Amino acid sequence: MSPRTTPADGGVVLGVDLGGTVVKAALFGPDGTTLTVTHRPTGGRRGPEAVVASLLDVVSESQAAASARGTPVRAVGVASCGIVDERAGLAVFSAAFGWRDVPLRRLVAERAGVPVALGHDVRAGGIAEARLGAGRGHEVFLFVPIGTGVGAAVMIGGRPFGGAHWQAGELGHLVVRPGGEPCGCGQRGCVSTIVGGPAVLRHYRALTGAGGPADAAGVAALARKGDPDAVRVWSEVVEVLAESLAAAVTLFDPSAIVLGGGLAGAGELLFAPLREQLAARLAFQVMPEVRPAELAYEAGCLGAGLLARDLLNSAAGQQG
């Protein structure tokens, strides 16, 4: 059997990560190697049509690039932010894009002319970490990317748990400070109002005035050097994260928590006190491993690529 002519080999697949600001696409070879990565602004501020146009253009360009290599794209996986109904292939809601019930799977399939899987960015990242990253060997684990806010994919037996309405795992919207800062979600005092890039920067500036570091990584760097205001802001990040993860452990009982996203880049500045504070909060619960994600910014594309690969494999299984 030639690896190019049977569905079972997989061929080349395209994984697209449709994020709030950037749409990123990667071609993956039959052995999982990343062949090329392209990205461009999502154009979310120009409305839903502009986002769909960006997405479809990236897909077409990547297909053309793959065909030029003599290895046409066999399937496409799209992992989108917002609320995604994977079964129906619908982008149900995104505040960033201002869209509701966009039939994203159908739109991409019409353009691409190959099978398309639609997934959710955080859950797709969880799939990638489960199969290829820090979640390997864990039947039940949480993948928790911390970027603008805090997300979570609840991974059970290698598959993400979506809940009844594809909204499970909204760790960033647990209320930890009742009556606290308003959150974009409509609640007050959510985890994401304290743990997340913009919150960290805002809270540091509230203490020190304008100027200073340009992002949360800069605040983390100052905290590492002992800057008292940065230490104060960082301590609250760790405390709130430990508090919310303790609740998640009590309800999900995972054997590992895999932290990814920008803030996890702070390394032991985050992990060391977080492990300590989480352990201190647990009593009868089993303390999970708390470890960094292994796939970093590529987890979304990679997870989308895996969804595409699964489509091909299940088609091959049905034919075989």
Add this chain to the structure above:
Amino acid sequence: MSPRTTPADGGVVLGVDLGGTVVKAALFGPDGTTLTVTHRPTGGRRGPEAVVASLLDVVSESQAAASARGTPVRAVGVASCGIVDERAGLAVFSAAFGWRDVPLRRLVAERAGVPVALGHDVRAGGIAEARLGAGRGHEVFLFVPIGTGVGAAVMIGGRPFGGAHWQAGELGHLVVRPGGEPCGCGQRGCVSTIVGGPAVLRHYRALTGAGGPADAAGVAALARKGDPDAVRVWSEVVEVLAESLAAAVTLFDPSAIVLGGGLAGAGELLFAPLREQLAARLAFQVMPEVRPAELAYEAGCLGAGLLARDLLNSAAGQQG
């Protein structure tokens, strides 16, 4: 095929609910009808051996009763409180019984001489509600029995989610009042220190002195009549329950919450304000149905009986 001679018919099965104070056993006919129910004190205070002896005696007696009817027990399901490893057949831990790693499935199988399934009381109740009760038609729902404390079974596709260490769903041990009353679990301010029979009675007596109602149902009855102290205690029950369920909805995204146990017997005194307060706490989350369990005190036995029935069906499937 005769219903008595093939495994597929199911025959008579025994479901045993091993609770903190009472062990209850029910014989179920092939059509699921309850034939007889027997119960006795668990004898937990006399130590692990006494509990096992009570359990084995109830099993033997029920088997003898079934044989006397001419319909011998074909399989036994045992649903135990505490931490239960269903795969290994181990009763891992129970504070009430003072036991660790008791090979309960093997012990019962040796006595009974028929296939035995070991389950967990709350998860078994969830299975019963999923198949025969208030959870029917819900792919993802929470079964939340409120008795001495608050438990939860997270039901996904008709099956309970156990977590990595069979400890998922410990809703009663979410910390809602940091630094609050000590809980038997080792934490402080758990849901179960406020929501649960003993807590309700204790808090009412703390306001009013000794005397008054003998149990939480009595406090609920006074609250219904407008007794200010009872109303105050009851309001806190509803508030804390709404708070913890809001967290559970944010993480699990269920389409229904099925409340059982003694406190759910308060009916609309509980359900009306609980629905209102839960809805008020949710923003983007989808408000689940909040409804009473349908199987009441029999859910545990029934769930255990279903585990036994599944054993027979899977054996029949393998033979057929």
